[in-house]
Amino acid sequence: MKKRIGTECVQAGYTPKNGEPRVIPIIQSTTFKYDSSEEMGKLFDLEASGYFYSRLANPTSDAVAAKITALEGGTAGILTSSGQAAVFFSLFNICSAGDHIISSSAIYGGVFNLLSVTMKRMGIEVTFVDPDCTADELDSAFRDNTKVVYGETIANPALTILDIEKFAKAAHSHGVPLIIDNTFATPVNCRPIEWGADIVVHSTTKYMDGHAATVGGAIIDGGKFDWDAHADKFPGLTTPDESYHGIIYTKKFGREMAYIQKITAQLMRDFGAVPAPINSYMLNLGLESLHVRMPRHCSNAQKVAEFLEGDDRVAWVNYCGLKSSPYYELAQKYLPNGSCGVISFGVKGGRKAAEKFMGALKLAAIVTHVADARTCVLHPASSTHRQMNEEQLEKAGVPADMIRLSVGIEDAEDIIDDIRQALSAI
């Protein structure tokens, strides 16, 4: 029986049998014991399923991955040691030197760097497109060697809302999958697979953990993309893997499992960006209250955004829950129950005034983090996006005067009081 999202947050992924621990156990073991070499050989050949070395897979992490897979409505999932690792693996699993990626230009600074610098060094090219581009503009970005389209449901920190259906349609008409970073919305507020996305990635470091305790990532496959129908584009999934005795992932594991199995067997094996079991355990504690925290983040952020919009010391406010937002309509469609707790705004007086404002805050802490239970604040142009020049900043929707406020789950009135006194200090 399909459960509702709140029940899945609390219970999915782990069902103890008679006499077993009620809580997901932390299997803090690098390795697993077998009675014969023959049995272990079958695991190495992917002939049998089971654990043998925690660089590839670990039962604690797998249980938590299964929970997030259930939340996103996917067919298979894997945890990674960070969100960056999740994004990299999700792309590199289907792209090699000579291939091309289309990405929304409104994305997380670290991923922008990954795509435009590090993956470029690997011979993979990227074209950035405006998330608000027309279908024709999007269409013209495709090349013969394009392998994937990438974007964020709610961009960090630009807070643009992606028209997922538009991007999915374009990707599918060119025979490639759409990967969506759903970090800010979380599956509580949006499930991109239901809107046509093929694969979802997360920085679980943000709302999923929710308490600024553990860095982590997740990759979830919706299991719908037909790799075999576009076999020439995805030889890694549809032709023999010589490093695994010639198995063909789509033949052996089917459309539902092939993509994640390849990540485990190749990328985890070779790169080892695996989460520690205790980190997966802590992530699960966060997930258990995700459906309770998200509505509170959203209602607090709505109150704070309305306050900011009504204060004449504030130059502009960007929050898709405000009717003044150009993304209000898209948010109503994709995020009817709320978006996230992150607001961006500018104070009158530009960069200088922004720094003064930040320095006067008492309750909101200046940290390089968002999506925490505690309210926190950041000036992206001087921190997360400092590798970008002014032109790139504008293109990414991150003007130099922008303040990113991540509204926590404290009492909204206290958060507003703090902002009010800091505005007075400018």
Ligand SMILES: *Cc1c(COP(=O)(O)O)cnc(C)c1O
């Ligand atoms: C933070 C973040 C990442 C990177 O995740 P880490 O866990 O910090 O490695 C990727 N995408 C988005 C949208 C993020 O906010």
